[in-house]
Amino acid sequence: GDFAIELDTVVIGSGPGGYVAAIRAAQMGQKVTIVEKGNIGGVCLNVGCIPSKALISAGHHYQDAMHSETFGVTAENVVLDFAKTQEWKDNKVVKTLTKGVEGLLKKNKVEILRGEAYFNDEHTMRVMGETAAQTYSFNNAIIATGSRPIEIKGFKFGKRVIDSTGGLALSEVPKKLVVVGGGYIGSELAGAYANLGAEVTILEGSPSIMPTFEKDMIKFVTNNFAKKGVTIETSAMAKEAVETEDGVTVKYEVNGTEKSIDADYVMVTVGRRPNTDELGLEQAGVELNDRGLVTVDEQGRTSVKNIFAIGDIVPGAALAHKASYEAKVAAEAISGKKVAVDYKAMPAVAFTDPELAVVGLTLAEAKEKGLDVKASKFPLAGNGRALSLNATEGFVRLVTTKEDGVLVGAQIAGVSASDVIAEIGLAIEAGMVAEDIALTIHAHPSLAETVMDASELALGLPIHM
Numbered sequence: 001g002d003f004a005i006e007l008d009t010v011v012i013g014s015g016p017g018g019y020v021a022a023i024r025a026a027q028m029g030q031k032v033t034i035v036e037k038g039n040i041g042g043v044c045l046n047v048g049c050i051p052s053k054a055l056i057s058a059g060h061h062y063q064d065a066m067h068s069e070t071f072g073v074t075a076e077n078v079v080l081d082f083a084k085t086q087e088w089k090d091n092k093v094v095k096t097l098t099k100g101v102e103g104l105l106k107k108n109k110v111e112i113l114r115g116e117a118y119f120n121d122e123h124t125m126r127v128m129g130e131t132a133a134q135t136y137s138f139n140n141a142i143i144a145t146g147s148r149p150i151e152i153k154g155f156k157f158g159k160r161v162i163d164s165t166g167g168l169a170l171s172e173v174p175k176k177l178v179v180v181g182g183g184y185i186g187s188e189l190a191g192a193y194a195n196l197g198a199e200v201t202i203l204e205g206s207p208s209i210m211p212t213f214e215k216d217m218i219k220f221v222t223n224n225f226a227k228k229g230v231t232i233e234t235s236a237m238a239k240e241a242v243e244t245e246d247g248v249t250v251k252y253e254v255n256g257t258e259k260s261i262d263a264d265y266v267m268v269t270v271g272r273r274p275n276t277d278e279l280g281l282e283q284a285g286v287e288l289n290d291r292g293l294v295t296v297d298e299q300g301r302t303s304v305k306n307i308f309a310i311g312d313i314v315p316g317a318a319l320a321h322k323a324s325y326e327a328k329v330a331a332e333a334i335s336g337k338k339v340a341v342d343y344k345a346m347p348a349v350a351f352t353d354p355e356l357a358v359v360g361l362t363l364a365e366a367k368e369k370g371l372d373v374k375a376s377k378f379p380l381a382g383n384g385r386a387l388s389l390n391a392t393e394g395f396v397r398l399v400t401t402k403e404d405g406v407l408v409g410a411q412i413a414g415v416s417a418s419d420v421i422a423e424i425g426l427a428i429e430a431g432m433v434a435e436d437i438a439l440t441i442h443a444h445p446s447l448a449e450t451v452m453d454a455s456e457l458a459l460g461l462p463i464h465m
């Protein structure tokens with residue numbers, strides 16, 4: 001039948017944006033339905049953050065098993081059973097988490113609808129299930145349809161030309177892997193496969209890999225890639241991939257010189273595009289910007305007042321924690337709470353070797369904003385825990401105002417930077433000054449002590465420098 005089933009709040013997509021929005025909206029007393037055409041958990045849990053970190057972790061274990069001579073540990077016949085690695089990643093990591101999220105949705109009485117949503121207008125949508133379509137009317141909608149890999153000219157995805165999803169699903173470690181695009185996704189997977197034994201070449205169009213991070217941070221990653229034998233070709237324009245019987249030839253150009261390289265696989269990670277093109281948004285009256293992203297206000301409200309958008313389909317960094325943060329704001333806004341997004345303490349992390357993590361402003365960005373600031377940089381080499389981990393590469397840098405020491409940003413390169421950055425995010429969020437951190441007792445020995453040391457440096461009272 002074509003009568004519309006009435007819904008209260010409908011969430012489209014179950015990634016870190018959608019599932020969090022659904023749970024929070026339910027907690028706020030809304031009756032919530034979530035529509036998902038693929039797997040619960042979206043990109044992040046199924047083919048993004050989580051499986052990539054699992055492979056990165058496996059790569060570290062493999063390397064450590066082979067190279068722990070420094071600690072007096074040697075091992076013979078270290079074997080990598082990659083089928084087992086993949087089985088662990090899929091069944092013990094990804095499945096555990098996605099089942100967990102499904103359980104959380106059910107616990108919060110969120111109805112799960114399997115199918116593809118398409119707007120008819122601002123109050124109705126159709127959901128195409130596997131066999132039938134059904135029309136629904138709704139009071140409010142939160143769109144969290146995420147993004148997908150960009151395919152570039154000459155690199156049609158196939159058996160040997162793969163995107164990050166294909167890169168995560170390989171059944172063998174390639175002998176030779178070419179990665180086109182040295183952003184954080186490409187660099188993370190390049191590092192993982194290099195650690196798992198692949199000979200890796202990164203082709204990057206700009207003069208540097210991961211150009212969104214500062215030079216003195218990237219340096220540690222490029223040095224580490226060099227140590228692993230990873231080749232980085234910068235200012236390299238990828239031209240074409242030609243699949244051969246048992247591999248692929250990648251043609252590219254560097255400063256006008258044509259080059260080519262043979263590999264088992266070429267993985268293209270040059271960026272992602274928002275899933276806003278096949279949703280019927282124009283029928284609902286939801287406006288997009290010139291990049292195909294949904295324009296939203298500070299609550300995530302689109303140009304249509306009962307429709308919200310969050311995550312990779314709205315402007316800003318395409319990161320899971322941003323999606324989840326916006327999810328909570330949108331769900332609460334629908335319930336009438338006075339909320340608004342504030343990204344000033346939003347971290348960004350690259351899980352490379354070593355990890356790079358940033359939050360807030362760099363020194364240059366703060367100065368551009370007219371702030372009178374200074375940077376205080378404490379090296380990991382001065383930290384006992386880092387030394388005992390044999391991981392002294394990197395630093396913690398705090399950016400603080402000169403006059404009162406207010407924390408406005410931080411950059412960390414080094415082991416566990418992804419965790420150490422959290423404390424600084426909290427400090428920025430709470431409007432703290434360097435003295436607050438310096439007066440906080442940090443457990444010894446810990447990597448987090450480097451944040452205290454950098455704060456003492458900002459105060460002009462460094463103990464360990």
Ligand code: FAD
Nearest residue numbers: 013015017037038042043048049117146311312318319320
């Ligand atoms: P998604 O997670 O993309 O979810 C969207 C969901 O909507 C999908 O499940 C899709 O099937 C569904 N959908 C789409 N259209 C429809 C429709 N019409 N009807 C019904 N359902 C629909 N971010 C980090 O913060 N940290 C990391 O370490 C990290 N690592 C990454 C590694 C890789 C390899 C990749 C690719 C990404 C990584 N990201 C990471 C980015 C992160 O995955 C995304 O920012 C995040 O998943 C965005 O969440 P989302 O909820 O906006 O959308």
